Amino acid sequence: MLRRIAGxxxxxxxxxxxxxxxxxxxxxxxxxxxxxxxxxxxxLTLKTIDGFKGQVTTANCQTGNESQVWVxxxxxxxxxxxxxxxxxxGADVYTFPCTANDEYQKWTTTSGDKKWIRHEWSKKYLNSSxxxxxxxxxxxxxxxxxxxxxxx
Numbered sequence: 001m002l003r004r005i006a007g008x009x010x011x012x013x014x015x016x017x018x019x020x021x022x023x024x025x026x027x028x029x030x031x032x033x034x035x036x037x038x039x040x041x042x043x044l045t046l047k048t049i050d051g052f053k054g055q056v057t058t059a060n061c062q063t064g065n066e067s068q069v070w071v072x073x074x075x076x077x078x079x080x081x082x083x084x085x086x087x088x089x090g091a092d093v094y095t096f097p098c099t100a101n102d103e104y105q106k107w108t109t110t111s112g113d114k115k116w117i118r119h120e121w122s123k124k125y126l127n128s129s130x131x132x133x134x135x136x137x138x139x140x141x142x143x144x145x146x147x148x149x150x151x152x
Contacts, residue, residue: 029073030151031080033061037114037146039130043068044086044147046079046095047133054084054095056136058128061150069152075106075120090122093136114146 034044042058046067049055061068066081076098077086084095085105099105106120117126125144128136 029071031069031071032149033068033152034070034072034077034117035061035148035150036128036130037148038128042128042130042132042134043150044070044126044136046082046084049082049084049095052096054079054082056086056093056095058130058132058134058136060132063152072107072109072149075108077105077107077117086126088119088122088124088138090119090124090138093119093126093138109147114148116142116144116146 036042036058041061043061045057045059045065047055047057047059059068067079069079069081071078071080078084078098079095082095083097085098085102086107087094087096087102087105089104096102096105103121108118108120109115118124119126119138122138124138124140125142126136126147127139127144128134130145
Protein backbone atom coordinates (compact mmCIF):
# COMPACT_ATOMS: atom_id res chain seq x y z
CA MET A 1 0.00 0.00 0.00
CA LEU A 2 1.27 3.41 -0.88
CA ARG A 3 1.29 5.59 2.23
CA ARG A 4 1.54 9.33 2.35
CA ILE A 5 2.59 11.58 5.20
CA ALA A 6 0.42 14.72 5.32
CA GLY A 7 2.31 17.72 4.02
CA UNK A 8 5.48 15.80 3.25
CA UNK A 9 4.43 14.21 -0.02
CA UNK A 10 7.13 11.58 0.43
CA UNK A 11 6.38 8.16 -0.96
CA UNK A 12 7.76 5.47 -3.13
CA UNK A 13 5.76 5.34 -6.33
CA UNK A 14 5.29 2.73 -8.94
CA UNK A 15 3.25 2.50 -12.10
CA UNK A 16 0.46 -0.04 -12.23
CA UNK A 17 -2.29 -0.89 -14.58
CA UNK A 18 -5.20 1.50 -14.19
CA UNK A 19 -8.56 -0.10 -14.66
CA UNK A 20 -10.59 2.52 -16.48
CA UNK A 21 -14.33 2.25 -16.05
CA UNK A 22 -16.98 4.75 -16.93
CA UNK A 23 -17.34 7.81 -14.75
CA UNK A 24 -21.08 7.16 -14.68
CA UNK A 25 -21.76 3.57 -15.62
CA UNK A 26 -20.06 2.18 -18.71
CA UNK A 27 -19.58 5.33 -20.77
CA UNK A 28 -16.27 5.75 -22.59
CA UNK A 29 -13.65 8.07 -21.11
CA UNK A 30 -13.31 11.26 -23.16
CA UNK A 31 -10.30 13.61 -22.98
CA UNK A 32 -11.36 16.93 -21.45
CA UNK A 33 -10.08 20.15 -19.97
CA UNK A 34 -11.25 20.78 -16.41
CA UNK A 35 -12.14 24.47 -16.40
CA UNK A 36 -12.48 26.70 -13.33
CA UNK A 37 -16.10 27.91 -13.39
CA UNK A 38 -15.18 31.10 -11.49
CA UNK A 39 -13.21 32.37 -14.48
CA UNK A 40 -14.28 30.20 -17.41
CA UNK A 41 -10.78 30.47 -18.88
CA UNK A 42 -8.33 28.81 -16.48
CA UNK A 43 -7.81 25.05 -16.55
CA LEU A 44 -6.53 22.43 -14.15
CA THR A 45 -2.89 22.03 -15.22
CA LEU A 46 -0.17 19.52 -14.36
CA LYS A 47 2.62 22.09 -14.19
CA THR A 48 5.74 20.17 -13.22
CA ILE A 49 6.75 16.72 -12.05
CA ASP A 50 9.49 16.49 -9.44
CA GLY A 51 10.43 12.86 -8.97
CA PHE A 52 7.08 11.10 -8.64
CA LYS A 53 5.03 14.09 -7.46
CA GLY A 54 3.38 16.55 -9.87
CA GLN A 55 2.40 20.14 -9.08
CA VAL A 56 -1.21 21.05 -9.93
CA THR A 57 -2.11 24.66 -10.78
CA THR A 58 -4.67 26.62 -12.75
CA ALA A 59 -3.38 28.24 -15.92
CA ASN A 60 -4.93 29.97 -18.90
CA CYS A 61 -6.66 27.30 -21.00
CA GLN A 62 -4.79 26.56 -24.23
CA THR A 63 -5.88 24.30 -27.06
CA GLY A 64 -3.26 21.60 -27.56
CA ASN A 65 -1.69 21.94 -24.09
CA GLU A 66 -1.32 18.26 -23.11
CA SER A 67 -0.71 19.23 -19.48
CA GLN A 68 -4.34 20.43 -19.37
CA VAL A 69 -5.89 17.24 -20.78
CA TRP A 70 -7.54 14.87 -18.32
CA VAL A 71 -9.65 11.72 -18.50
CA UNK A 72 -12.28 11.22 -15.79
CA UNK A 73 -13.39 7.61 -15.36
CA UNK A 74 -14.20 5.29 -12.48
CA UNK A 75 -13.54 7.97 -9.85
CA UNK A 76 -10.04 8.62 -11.23
CA UNK A 77 -8.84 11.88 -12.84
CA UNK A 78 -5.89 10.94 -15.05
CA UNK A 79 -3.44 12.88 -17.22
CA UNK A 80 -3.02 10.65 -20.29
CA UNK A 81 0.13 12.53 -21.37
CA UNK A 82 1.99 11.96 -18.11
CA UNK A 83 0.35 8.80 -16.72
CA UNK A 84 -0.29 10.64 -13.47
CA UNK A 85 -3.54 10.77 -11.52
CA UNK A 86 -4.92 13.63 -9.46
CA UNK A 87 -4.01 12.80 -5.88
CA UNK A 88 -4.00 14.38 -2.46
CA UNK A 89 -3.54 13.83 1.24
CA GLY A 90 -6.17 16.23 2.56
CA ALA A 91 -3.60 19.00 3.04
CA ASP A 92 -2.11 19.22 -0.46
CA VAL A 93 -3.30 18.47 -4.02
CA TYR A 94 -0.77 16.97 -6.44
CA THR A 95 -0.44 14.14 -8.95
CA PHE A 96 1.25 10.78 -8.56
CA PRO A 97 1.73 7.90 -11.00
CA CYS A 98 -1.62 6.16 -11.32
CA THR A 99 -1.88 3.19 -8.99
CA ALA A 100 -4.75 0.70 -9.03
CA ASN A 101 -7.01 1.00 -5.96
CA ASP A 102 -5.13 3.98 -4.47
CA GLU A 103 -7.61 5.56 -2.04
CA TYR A 104 -5.85 8.94 -2.34
CA GLN A 105 -6.63 9.04 -6.10
CA LYS A 106 -10.42 8.62 -5.80
CA TRP A 107 -12.70 11.57 -6.56
CA THR A 108 -16.41 12.18 -6.97
CA THR A 109 -18.19 14.98 -8.77
CA THR A 110 -21.65 16.42 -8.60
CA SER A 111 -23.89 16.28 -11.64
CA GLY A 112 -24.79 19.27 -13.76
CA ASP A 113 -22.78 21.70 -15.84
CA LYS A 114 -20.80 23.16 -12.93
CA LYS A 115 -19.40 20.52 -10.61
CA TRP A 116 -17.76 20.29 -7.24
CA ILE A 117 -14.89 17.81 -7.23
CA ARG A 118 -14.58 15.98 -3.90
CA HIS A 119 -11.59 13.96 -2.72
CA GLU A 120 -13.00 10.72 -1.36
CA TRP A 121 -10.31 10.05 1.24
CA SER A 122 -10.36 13.50 2.90
CA LYS A 123 -13.96 14.49 1.96
CA LYS A 124 -12.57 17.92 0.98
CA TYR A 125 -13.21 19.81 -2.25
CA LEU A 126 -10.80 20.81 -5.00
CA ASN A 127 -10.42 24.59 -4.73
CA SER A 128 -8.87 27.48 -6.65
CA SER A 129 -9.79 31.11 -7.24
CA UNK A 130 -8.80 30.50 -10.85
CA UNK A 131 -5.88 32.92 -10.95
CA UNK A 132 -3.23 32.09 -13.54
CA UNK A 133 -0.45 29.90 -12.09
CA UNK A 134 -2.24 29.43 -8.75
CA UNK A 135 -1.60 26.20 -6.81
CA UNK A 136 -4.80 24.14 -6.53
CA UNK A 137 -5.71 23.18 -2.98
CA UNK A 138 -8.42 21.74 -0.76
CA UNK A 139 -11.23 23.26 1.24
CA UNK A 140 -13.76 21.62 3.53
CA UNK A 141 -16.42 24.12 2.46
CA UNK A 142 -19.08 23.41 -0.15
CA UNK A 143 -18.59 27.02 -1.22
CA UNK A 144 -15.48 25.71 -2.98
CA UNK A 145 -14.79 26.50 -6.56
CA UNK A 146 -16.85 24.65 -9.13
CA UNK A 147 -15.52 23.24 -12.39
CA UNK A 148 -16.86 22.28 -15.80
CA UNK A 149 -15.65 19.88 -18.48
CA UNK A 150 -14.65 21.05 -21.96
CA UNK A 151 -14.09 18.38 -24.62
CA UNK A 152 -10.73 18.61 -26.38
